[in-house]
Amino acid sequence: MWYLCVFFHRLLDYRRPEVESLAQLFASFEDPQNGDVPSQLQWKLPPHYHADSPFHFVNLPSEQLARKIANRSILVKGMYELWGEGGSYEELKESVLSYPDERKLSYLDSDSTFKITVDSFGKVISLEEQKELIHGLSYIPFKGRVKLKNPDHNFWLIEVDNYGGNNGLPPIVQKRIFFGREVGVADRKLIPTYQLKSRNYLGPTAMDAEMAFLMANQALATSGTLIYDPFVGTGSILVAAAHFGAMTMGADIDIRVVRDGRGPDRNVWSNFKQYGLPMPLGLLRADNNLPPWRPMLKEVFDAIICDPPYGVRAGGRKSGGRKLLKGAVQPYTVPDDKRTDHIPSTAPYSLVECVHDLLDLAAKMLVMGGRLVFFYPVLREEDFKETHFPEHPCFKLISSSEQILSSRYSRVLLTMVKTGPYTEEIAEAARIKHIEFKENHLKWLEDGNLHSAVFSPADAQLTEAGDSKFTKDPKPKYRGKYV
């Protein structure tokens, strides 16, 4: 059945993939035999609507599924059974009246309570007008009692108008009115509860709560799953996964972050305690470049979620001194009496290498069907459509969602599913693919190039690009990709 799916008007690229992930999660949960729910749902848009608008229609097998998705989703405002729609109130009336009675009458019962909410997008409707609009719905035979708190049935009248245009950009919606019965709405307390400003222990690259929950949803975090973050930092991503009931495990190369934090009550553990969440099953100090997992161990994590250090806010480190790895100094032995307190030197860890190690680790350690969810940076100077994402023979990319961070770069949340088992041959094939990929697409990502592309002064860029820069259209202010 088709449901009206109303999104929050933000993180546009993340919205459909989230609903599809949740559909997969709940569908396979309800019927474990039928794990093969199509990962692509059917979607429709209202006539002449742009995909960036908040109003979409989605085809879901059951109302229960629609409710569960809406309740858990971060970007779905609500799911509604549409009773009618139109370009004007006359058209709406006709449409509602022609909606089959058997779908309506049981919700209009005299024993039930109900409430009608007027909502709008692109315009403001005063309380007076709202009252009038509600009275205008008298053609619907409501027999129940009005109850404003916790009614049995919630009805929504949503008026959408292209008020005033969008900074001179093409309109994304047309005037349209929807009337529907609420099937499920989002939990609006979730994000304020977990917002970073009230978080006990923070690092410079802590993932903001909304994004962390989106990542946990993409990773299908739920009770009984084990989720690993190889760049755990202050645990901001795992907190979201733990909220959804997942068991968590994390590693970081910086021991001060994972072990000490800022004292006994301000560390990674306290971030979980703060929200009454179960502690991570394990935290350790390890190097993603040389992971300490025992060789026979395979297919143990249900998902790996992370925000790898890509060298803009924080750079990655790996074991081995910089000079040592370049061969500038001879390998040396740490004297026995100094071993205990020795602080091993580390070398910069380029994103290319880091992503390769991550894919290799994930290919080995994820269960079949397990998900790898991570951020990948993209320079916006290049055409986004030509961006090549890292590939691995064990993985299928199922979604890529861009978040624009500045006029120069954005980050893309990639969700990959493990579709093939890990073997030595595959590891070798992946290594060759990685070298090819590195040579063709990733020159700009190495050795701090990304950092300079993001932070170099604008003037330098202008002289580099010459006059062509001035003839280029200014970037749209609107945060969608196409309008």
Next chain:
Amino acid sequence: MRLLTHNMLSSNIKGVVNGFPLRIEAEKVVEKTVEMNGEFLKKMFEKIDWKAFVDASWAMGYTELPEEADSSMLDSDEFLNRFHHALLELHLEEGALVCPETGRRFPVNKGIPNMLLHEDEV
């Protein structure tokens, strides 16, 4: 560090062939109650190296685990409780993990194993 983590770790020093299992040197062991999740335990049982797990539990001072186990035992609540306790509720707070081949000590402080290698081990 819980025994689940211990069972997953090995010494990855360059040249070491058998880095698993790491021997536990326990200085301080604490117990923390964790809610039991039967499904999760059953899943993890398949991944655990049982011998290393039993030896580790002994090193932590817990001797209630049978020397051998097979998946049919998961139907017994008593077994499941012991497995749960040893896997998730015993924590090595202070101590070390020792590489079976080279004797290198990986320290465990405040429950965090430090698996980072020195320059001459990479």
